[in-house]
Amino acid sequence: MRDFGNQESKIKEFEAAALEHIDSLFNFGMRMAGNREAAEDLVQETYLKVHRFSHTFKDGSNLKAWLFKILRNTFINTFRKKIKEPKSIHYDEVEDFYLFNKIKTGKKEENYVSGEISDVYEFLEDEVKNAVDGLPLAFREVVLYSDIEDLSYGEISEIVGCPIGTVKSRLFRARKLLQKSLWNYANERGYLKERQKGKEI
Amino acid sequence: MTCKEAIEQLNEFLDKELDDANYSKIRQHIDMCHKCCEKFEFEQSIKKVIREKTQLHKTPQHVLQSITSQWAELNEERSKAESTVEESKGTFLEGILGLFTLRPAYVTMAVLLPMTIIGLAAYLAFFRPAEYSPIVKVAAERHDSFVNNNMHLDLVSSDSNEIRRHFENSQQSNFAINVPECNGREMELLGCKKYSLDGKKSAYVGLRGHQSKISLEMVNGSGMNIDKLQHEFYKGRSYYFGKYKGYNVVMWKHGNTLYSLTSTMNREGLMRVASETILPYNR
Numbered sequence: 089m090r091d092f093g094n095q096e097s098k099i100k101e102f103e104a105a106a107l108e109h110i111d112s113l114f115n116f117g118m119r120m121a122g123n124r125e126a127a128e129d130l131v132q133e134t135y136l137k138v139h140r141f142s143h144t145f146k147d148g149s150n151l152k153a154w155l156f157k158i159l160r161n162t163f164i165n166t167f168r169k170k171i172k173e174p175k176s177i178h179y180d181e182v183e184d185f186y187l188f189n190k191i192k193t194g195k196k197e198e199n200y201v202s203g204e205i206s207d208v209y210e211f212l213e214d215e216v217k218n219a220v221d222g223l224p225l226a227f228r229e230v231v232l233y234s235d236i237e238d239l240s241y242g243e244i245s246e247i248v249g250c251p252i253g254t255v256k257s258r259l260f261r262a263r264k265l266l267q268k269s270l271w272n273y274a275n276e277r278g279y280l281k282e283r284q285k286g287k288e289i
Numbered sequence: 290m291t292c293k294e295a296i297e298q299l300n301e302f303l304d305k306e307l308d309d310a311n312y313s314k315i316r317q318h319i320d321m322c323h324k325c326c327e328k329f330e331f332e333q334s335i336k337k338v339i340r341e342k343t344q345l346h347k348t349p350q351h352v353l354q355s356i357t358s359q360w361a362e363l364n365e366e367r368s369k370a371e372s373t374v375e376e377s378k379g380t381f382l383e384g385i386l387g388l389f390t391l392r393p394a395y396v397t398m399a400v401l402l403p404m405t406i407i408g409l410a411a412y413l414a415f416f417r418p419a420e421y422s423p424i425v426k427v428a429a430e431r432h433d434s435f436v437n438n439n440m441h442l443d444l445v446s447s448d449s450n451e452i453r454r455h456f457e458n459s460q461q462s463n464f465a466i467n468v469p470e471c472n473g474r475e476m477e478l479l480g481c482k483k484y485s486l487d488g489k490k491s492a493y494v495g496l497r498g499h500q501s502k503i504s505l506e507m508v509n510g511s512g513m514n515i516d517k518l519q520h521e522f523y524k525g526r527s528y529y530f531g532k533y534k535g536y537n538v539v540m541w542k543h544g545n546t547l548y549s550l551t552s553t554m555n556r557e558g559l560m561r562v563a564s565e566t567i568l569p570y571n572r
Contacts, residue, residue: 115345132355139363208334208338216342217342235336241304266339
């Protein structure tokens, strides 16, 4: 005879543990799906599956990674979007320390445009969000896992089903693209400000 | 270590992917080399900025609520299915079922499918609730007259003690102790009236909620039959509900008392009011 009381408390425990990560999942949904409604639906659908597949979760393994794996599959299924690496971008155009060079050492250059940014903390929320949202899906997700969720390369490789080497190269390229895009936003802001000044004069 | 070697492992360093030995080698280098230190700190700050400026969304409360209530329903179904298995298996079947328990997915399917069909058939044949029950109708009509100010209250007061005394005087003291303490809880007492529901004495309390008026009625419910109404679980409690004239009526039993809450609010809103504002005072 099985001990139902014990089993019930185990289920409660599992449910509580799974719900602890809901904000992380919702955030990820916002960045991947692009709007609030879609993110809400995505999270709800995910947690329904979490309940349905709870018996496949192995005690002691990484719950957060498991949840993200389900969320990712749900995202792919509902949005019918393949998460694959785009071929058309020339990543290597972006040099190492792109943003560092622009912000910290670029001031000495003559064609320095942005009068706005002298430190990364000055980027606006929308600029950072837009820069992240502008990344191709395969790059966006690894940045979210690593920079925001603090997951290890091993955990990320488990979620996306790729070798660690692939995760690393995607992540590093993603960061370069992100830096370039952030710089473009800074420039835009600087340029707008310059133009406004011009008008005022 | 050279700067080049350190920078090659910059990402791994920031992502905490290095083993202790490599980590401390780079740490040492950064502490000594001003140029590298500046770069490492800069890249670290980008990571931080990305996290801080995008991680701002909290899951909306209604999403959380609908997940937990969905789960509660599923658990209910699951435990019902399981207890049926336990009951139905005779000793001679144990060996065969023993084989199935190795494959929980199959056994769940094998049990759930006929269960659902039989359950659905039984539900349709015997338990399909009437459009509304007489109690629902009375509660909704009473609320309608309260909303349209056609009701003459015995006592107009927002003082719960006064209302309590009102019922005490008329020997309905068992309700009196249950009058909720509403002041300052986004819920205002408007008044009360001695009434009757389904031939029994009842205590009626008019409330003003967040956006709309709410009627609360309490009656000794041991003889009341609400079991044929639809019901659902909310925060571990069973609620019965019905709808009439556009008003939602939610009922629940606590001890011997039957509570009925009526308003234009949706069902979930009413159950929330019941569990947050009214139930805690029943203890």
